[in-house]
Amino acid sequence: MAREPVILVRDLVKRFDSMTAVDHVSFEVERGEIFGLLGPNGAGKTTTISVLSCLTPPTSGEARVCGMDVTKDSLGARSRIGVVPQEVALYPSLSARENLAFWGRMYGVPERELRERIDGILETVQLASRASDRIDTFSGGMKRRVNIAAGLLHRPDVLFLDEPTVGIDPQTRRNILELVLSLNADGLTVLYTTHYLEEAEFLCQRIGIMDEGRMIAVGTRRELTESIGATQVIRVVADGLDADAATWFKDSPDIDEASVIEGKISIHARVGANLLPTVVSRLSSSGASIHSVEVDDPNLESVFLHLTGKSLRENDQ
Amino acid sequence: MRSVLSITWLNMRLLAADRSAFFWLLGMPVAFTFVFGIAFSGGGGGDVDPDEIRYALTVADLDPGPLSDELLERIEETDEIDLLMLEGPDAGEEARRLVDEGERSSALVIPPDFSARLASGERVALLFHRNPDRTNPQATRRTLDRIVARLNVEALAAEGATEAYSLLWGDPTPGTVRRLSVGVEQFVRESWETPPLTVSVERLGRSEPSDVPAMGFQHSSPAIALMYVLLNGLMFSIMLVEERRFRTLNRLFTAPVRRASVITANFLWRFVVAMFQASVLVVIGALVFGVDWGGSPGGLVAVFAAFGAAVSGLSVLLGSVARTTRQAQSAALVLALSMSALGGLWWPLEITPRAYQIAGHVVPTGWAMDAMHALVSRGHGLPEVLPEVWTLLAFAAAFSVAATLAFRSE
Numbered sequence: 001m002a003r004e005p006v007i008l009v010r011d012l013v014k015r016f017d018s019m020t021a022v023d024h025v026s027f028e029v030e031r032g033e034i035f036g037l038l039g040p041n042g043a044g045k046t047t048t049i050s051v052l053s054c055l056t057p058p059t060s061g062e063a064r065v066c067g068m069d070v071t072k073d074s075l076g077a078r079s080r081i082g083v084v085p086q087e088v089a090l091y092p093s094l095s096a097r098e099n100l101a102f103w104g105r106m107y108g109v110p111e112r113e114l115r116e117r118i119d120g121i122l123e124t125v126q127l128a129s130r131a132s133d134r135i136d137t138f139s140g141g142m143k144r145r146v147n148i149a150a151g152l153l154h155r156p157d158v159l160f161l162d163e164p165t166v167g168i169d170p171q172t173r174r175n176i177l178e179l180v181l182s183l184n185a186d187g188l189t190v191l192y193t194t195h196y197l198e199e200a201e202f203l204c205q206r207i208g209i210m211d212e213g214r215m216i217a218v219g220t221r222r223e224l225t226e227s228i229g230a231t232q233v234i235r236v237v238a239d240g241l242d243a244d245a246a247t248w249f250k251d252s253p254d255i256d257e258a259s260v261i262e263g264k265i266s267i268h269a270r271v272g273a274n275l276l277p278t279v280v281s282r283l284s285s286s287g288a289s290i291h292s293v294e295v296d297d298p299n300l301e302s303v304f305l306h307l308t309g310k311s312l313r314e315n316d317q
Numbered sequence: 318m319r320s321v322l323s324i325t326w327l328n329m330r331l332l333a334a335d336r337s338a339f340f341w342l343l344g345m346p347v348a349f350t351f352v353f354g355i356a357f358s359g360g361g362g363g364d365v366d367p368d369e370i371r372y373a374l375t376v377a378d379l380d381p382g383p384l385s386d387e388l389l390e391r392i393e394e395t396d397e398i399d400l401l402m403l404e405g406p407d408a409g410e411e412a413r414r415l416v417d418e419g420e421r422s423s424a425l426v427i428p429p430d431f432s433a434r435l436a437s438g439e440r441v442a443l444l445f446h447r448n449p450d451r452t453n454p455q456a457t458r459r460t461l462d463r464i465v466a467r468l469n470v471e472a473l474a475a476e477g478a479t480e481a482y483s484l485l486w487g488d489p490t491p492g493t494v495r496r497l498s499v500g501v502e503q504f505v506r507e508s509w510e511t512p513p514l515t516v517s518v519e520r521l522g523r524s525e526p527s528d529v530p531a532m533g534f535q536h537s538s539p540a541i542a543l544m545y546v547l548l549n550g551l552m553f554s555i556m557l558v559e560e561r562r563f564r565t566l567n568r569l570f571t572a573p574v575r576r577a578s579v580i581t582a583n584f585l586w587r588f589v590v591a592m593f594q595a596s597v598l599v600v601i602g603a604l605v606f607g608v609d610w611g612g613s614p615g616g617l618v619a620v621f622a623a624f625g626a627a628v629s630g631l632s633v634l635l636g637s638v639a640r641t642t643r644q645a646q647s648a649a650l651v652l653a654l655s656m657s658a659l660g661g662l663w664w665p666l667e668i669t670p671r672a673y674q675i676a677g678h679v680v681p682t683g684w685a686m687d688a689m690h691a692l693v694s695r696g697h698g699l700p701e702v703l704p705e706v707w708t709l710l711a712f713a714a715a716f717s718v719a720a721t722l723a724f725r726s727e
Contacts, residue, residue, distance in 0.1 A: 053571040055726070079573040089564040091327070093334040105323040106572040150568075 004067050006031050006158050006189045007052065012061035014047050021047040023213035024061070029158070029191055029206075034184050036204030037193040038300060040312055043210040045193040046086065049162050052191070053083045066157050079108065082156035086163045088143040089150075092136035096127060096146050099135060100153055107154035121149045125179065141172030148179065158189040165199065177203055197300040197312055209304060216307045225298040228306040231256055233296040234267040234279055238288040241265055248282060320574045324582035325589065328556065332590065341552070342594050346545035347601055353537035353663075354606055372457045375401045375415060375424035377408035382432020388468065397460045409444075416446040423447045423454035425461065438476070467509060475501040535609070538602035539689035540662040543624060543682060545598070546591045547656060550628035551649035553587050557636025558645045561727060570726045580724050583636075584629045584717065591625030611692040616699035620688040623709035627681045630716030637723035656680045665690075681712045 007029035014022040022044045029035040037045040050056045051063050054074040063070045068077040090099045100118045109117060122128040125145035135143060144164060151159055161180065165173040180203060184190055194200055200207050201221055208218040217224055241260050249258035249267050254275060257268040265283070269275050273295050283290060304312040332338050374392070378385050392398055401421070403411050412424035426444035434441045445461065447454035475498040482489045482497060489497065560566040569579055599617065602608040610617055635652070639645035657663055659673075660682020666674050677683035688705035691697040699706075 055567065055570055075573045075575070078571060081571070083568065083571040085564055085568055085571075087564045089568040091331060091565060092563070093331060094327075098330070102323060102327050103568075103572070106320060106569060106574055108319075108573060 003031070004064075005029055006033075006066055007035070007191060008062070008064040009048070009052070010062040012048065012051060012063055013059045014044075014051055014056065015059045020213050022051070022058075025210070025213070025215045027208045027215060027218050029189060031157075031189055032184070032187055033206060034180065034190040034192055034204045036200040036207040037191065037210055038195065038197060038200040038204075038207050038304075038312075039210035040195050042212075043195075044213040045195075045210055046162055047213075048210075049083075049160050049191065049193060053081060053160060054078050079154075080157045082151035082154065082159045084148050084151040084159065084161045084164055086166060088135075088140075088147045090135050090143065090146060093134060095132050095134055096122065096138070096149075097131045099146060100150055103150040104153045109154050117153055117155075121153050124152070125149045140168055141175065144168060144172060144176060145179070148176070152183070152188075156188075158191060159183065161190060161192045163193055163195070165194070165196065173199075195312065197304070201300055207300065209300070209307065211304070211308050217303060221300065224300060224303045228303055229270075231268040231270050231298060232273060234269070234276060235264060235294050235296065236267075236279065236283060236290060237264050237292045238283060238290040239263065240286075240288040241283075245283065245286060245288070248286075249279070320578045321582045321585065324569075324574075324579060325586040328582070328586040329590065331556065332553075342545070342549055342590070343597055343601075346541050346594075346598055347605070349545070350534065350537050350541040350598075350602065350606060353541060354534035356537075371397060371399050372453045372460075373401055373422070374398045374457050374461075375403060375412050375421045377403045377412040377424065377426045379409055379429040380427045380431035381429070382436075384432040384435050385427045388427065388431075388464070391464045391468070392461070395460055395464070398457060413446055416448050419448055419450065421448070423457050435472070467505070471502050471505045474505055534602065534606040535693055536665060538598070538606055538608040539610075539693050540686060542595055542598040542602065542621075543660075543685050543689065544653070544657045544662045546595055546621070546625060547628050547682065548649070548653040549594065550587055550591055550625070550632045551635060551653050552646070553590070554632045554634075554636035554639060554645045554649055555642050557583065557633065558639050558642050561725075562642070566726045576724075580633070580721055583633050583724075584626075584720075587629035587632050588622075588625050591628055592621060595621040595625065609693070611694075611696050613692055613696075613698040616688075616692045616697070616702050619699055619706045620685060620692065620702060620709070623706045623713065624681060624685040626713035627709050627716060630713050630720055634716050634720035634723060637720055637725060656682045659683065661686045681709055684708045684712075 005028040007027075009028070010026050012022055012025045013020065025044065025048060027035070037048060039045050047056070051058050052065055052070060054070050054077055057071050065077040066080040068080065070077045091102070094102075097118055100121065101114055104114050104117060105111075118131070119128065122131050125148060127142060127145055127149070130138065130142065135146065138146065148161070148164065151161075165176055168176075177199065180190060180192065192200075192203060206218065206220055207224065209216050209224070217227065219227065241263055243260055245265055246258040246260045249255045249265075252275075254271075255267055255269045257266075259266050267275070267279060276293070276295065280290065280293065301312055304310075376389065378389065389400060393400060403424075405411070409426045412421075412426055415421040416424045424446040426446070428441065428444070431441055431443075443461075443465070445454075445458060447458065478497045478501050479489060479494055482493065557566070560569075566579075570576070599610055599621075603610060631652070632649075635645060635648055639648060660666070660677050660680050661669070662682055666677050666683065666686065669677070674683075678687075684705045688702040688709075691702050691705075
């Protein structure tokens with residue numbers, strides 16, 4: 001008998017009055033996996049996590065966590081999850097230890113184990129030395145780490161991280177991503193929402209791309225890029241390029257597309273790196289003076305662009 | 318149960334983390350109790366003894382004769398009135414002007430022919446000016462009426478004695494009339510102390526049994542305690558708004574905690590703080606201001622508990638419907654101050670018009686103050702204040718149901 005996924009979402013719909021925030025979304029997350037929900041703001045990622053966290057009931061469809069239906073066995077489901085909200089949801093005037101003790105009690109951590117667990121989790125997030133300090137004396141990054149610790153204290157089966165790196169500095173962001181990888185290495189299942197495609201690419205074993213409430217694609221990065229036939233792009237900046245240069249390459253059977261715009265030629269090919277010597281040689285022999293060459297792998301941006309006709313980065317701004 | 322107690326403890330810990338909270342919970346009420354206590358005591362810090370109050374009366378004595386002097390001596394002998402004498406031929410006009418322009422509350426004008434006319438047996442009227450905006454003239458007028466009544470009794474008794482003498486023995490000589498007059502005066506003076514007809518007044522309760530309100534600290538201590546339990550309780554609605562703003566309430570609902578537990582804990586910690594605050598203020602009232610809280614600790618606990626429950630329910634309701642901290646703060650202030658004024662916490666409802674007294678019982682404060690008045694001023698016990706306690710519990714139930722329906726995490 002096949003093991004049930006840790007998270008099962010099937011045909012999930014969530015409407016707020018006339019607005020459909022989640023529109024027939026389905027996906028599964030296996031035990032020990034980091035699954036990313038990638039999409040621009042307003043795509044329905046947070047609403048999906050809200051349904052899975054039992055914060056809001058679904059309009060229709062099915063959502064199960066650790067085999068428990070989030071509407072029928074809300075308390076059971078909630079006891080198995082750890083939620084790290086997008087905002088730092090802590091009490092600023094209390095110490096890190098007091099905050100963690102409170103959240104531990106809310107999740108039913110036995111009193112006799114509480115202190116030991118708090119010490120352990122503060123070590124994990126590298127804040128043991130600040131245990132007794134008030135949260136409002138912490139930097140933004142430190143608050144984020146305590147925010148994550150509060151979601152881990154009760155040792156959940158699955159951790160929901162809702163855009164945990166929004167508005168923080170690169171160093172803290174890197175620390176958080178490494179922490180998530182480390183937790184996952186210890187066997188924790190993670191559902192991670194983000195609108196930063198680099199994070200999804202770096203962190204997640206599988207990714208679900210959402211837009212306007214719909215799940216438009218699900219798979220590994222390779223599966224996603226291959227599904228749209230995405231290509232590598234060779235970009236060459238050179239003097240002496242003319243429109244004919246693009247025509248030479250378009251005629252090649254290994255090249256899908258080529259264009260010259262303002263002294264830069266872009267060549268799209270399924271295995272662009274293999275064509276690099278040919279491209280450089282051809283341009284040099286035509287008299288062009290090459291300044292730089294770069295090869296871009298196909299990424300989730302290409303997938304999002306292909307599927308929605310718009311850039312994920314544009315939505316970011 | 319563990320989650321209810323944990324959330325209750327957390328909120329009290331959050332409150333304790335805010336040092337200024339103690340000032341608002343205890344410091345301000347004590348200061349207000351002192352100020353209101355003094356204001357309603359008439360000075361000296363103790364409650365007013367009506368027998369010790371002296372009122373001022375402006376007097377324009379235009380009569381050169383001896384009887385006006387005697388009248389004024391009689392007034393002074395009462396020890397109830399301080400005479401402020403106006404001199405000069407225009408004293409009568411001056412007295413009228415002073416009262417008319419509000420500089421004096423009342424004035425007595427003794428006409429120029431007062432002695433002459435009284436001596437000849439004619440009727441004489443004293444002129445009493447009073448300013449309608451002042452209340453003092455009522456007491457002054459009562460004292461004056463009492464003295465005039467006695468003088469009338471003496472005069473009428475002398476007339477009656479002279480008339481009786483004439484019927485029995487013919488017209489009296491001037492010397493006989495004088496002797497009759499002195500004798501009657503002597504008789505009335507002695508008899509006045511032990512009159513044949515009196516009204517026996519039985520004082521019941523701790524203060525006046527009727528509608529005379531408690532004053533001084535006996536009023537201000539319970540009133541300010543209720544007012545600050547209300548004001549602070551409603552201000553705690555801000556913490557619920559803040560919990561939503563910090564998203565901690567939202568996070569709480571992702572934990573395996575029942576909604577009912579979260580709401581119950583929000584009622585409970587507010588109630589516990591209200592009872593703590595009330596207890597400390599009662600002790601301070603007794604020890605510092607010498608307030609006699611009555612002989613029914615059970616009644617006192619019941620009233621504060623029912624009132625605290627009503628305030629807790631209203632606080633959670635307000636915290637649930639307010640969208641911003643500012644909204645909650647403004648609404649709390651407006652509600653607390655208007656309910657305090659309306660419910661008789663700033664001044665006794667007994668001195669307000671009937672319509673005001675009815676309006677005062679539309680809000681919990683009116684009922685709570687009634688119960689306090691019964692316990693503290695009249696020495697009643699729990700059975701006598703049960704109607705007020707039940708009414709306050711009805712308020713608590715109504716607010717709590719509304720709060721439960723309105724409670725939201727976002």
